[in-house]
Amino acid sequence: MKRWLQSLRETTVGHAPWEMYVMRALLAWLMWRMLPAVVPFTAQPYPNGLARLADLTWLGDPAVFAPLRALAPIALGLYAIGVAPLLTLGYGAALLTAVGALENSQGSIGHHLQLLCLVALAQWLAYATAAVRPAPGAPRGFAWAPTDTHRRAVQAAKLMIAAAYVTSGWTKLIASKGRWIAQLPDISLQLVKTHANVYYDQYGMPGAPVTLGTDWPRLIAEHPWLTRLAFTPGLLLELGAVLALTGRRAACAVGLGLLAMHLLARTVMELGFFAHEWLLVIFFINVPWLVCVGLKRCRSDAAPP
């Protein structure tokens, strides 16, 4: 036990270059996917975060935003193949963060973009640190970052994802004054709300729900202990997300657990966090590595003794 506790420390995984190509390509796709086609806001009546430091309303001008958006796939494509990440990732991260800050400056705080922006900014910071203070003997590469720098950037992404989930866990404990698990049965009312939101968002549209749907909320209200049993592991997983920083296998296990939590929320609450789910798939679960391990195991099983 003592040895296990002593082994609990942050470890930078020695990802292969091809793994990191896949990670960058998927992150670039995700950033492009989350960038809106138009920014409908021409004012920032309730400046939030970055918008408190700068006026971002120019993004609402289609003549400005359209060319900026058109440049994004080029920058992100170059980042995916590893060209000048300080510039290419920096461009994508800055644009997405500015759009998110303007969106959140309308008097309504959404949470679909923050983690993605934080991950992109954390990666950028890792590249910037390596550019300013390269490791002993490492080249000061601006156009092509060395493999070790890419590894640090991947580690920075993992660290930010883990930190966000741990923060979310602590927020639940702090905001509920430690009564989150006790309050859980009242989540049934939140379910009534989220189901109604989807119903009225899509009313009469193809594939829209035809009723307000109270089956799940009623089930939860009638079985408070089952509800606690189903949702408490989510809180424990969030608080334990720190373990994802200890190695590949731990990251994969934590990632699968957190993804299952999101899929449960998507099914029961009709509440999806698309970017969060994909960040877990890209950096924690690391599907290409899983496939590689699976293939190796199959080959070794098939090999003659």
Added chain:
Amino acid sequence: MLGALWKRLPFVRLTAAVVLLLAAGEQFPLTRLPMYSTFDPVADYYYLADAAGRPLACEKYFGTSTANVKKLYRTRLRELVVPRGASEATATPVERRHAGEALLDELRATGARRGAAVPTGTVRLLRVEVRRVATVEGFARIEELLAEK
């Protein structure tokens, strides 16, 4: 002593990031991720309808979500009531109507810029309060017309 303790922490960088996120609160891109961090015994949701009371699909007609409509409305209501030392719960019907009407104007404007099929006729903003009750459905819904314009 604090420095020595800090160095002994197994996840120093993560701890620093968590402390930063918790301390900064909601300042984009920083966040505490407060979604569903507490559950009240009452919940409410908002929706939009036409003059006849038929619901209007928020995504189709305004290019946004009803969850967003709720947050936008509450911010505008707070802006009206806080200067006189009141809260959302003690807002007068007139203040609630004014906040709702301002929001409907804004939803039409941003919806048009998004290319949504913004309706030209009267639009109603409604709020529904939900509570748990001992009935077959298990929930009671109380509907309130906030504004129409």
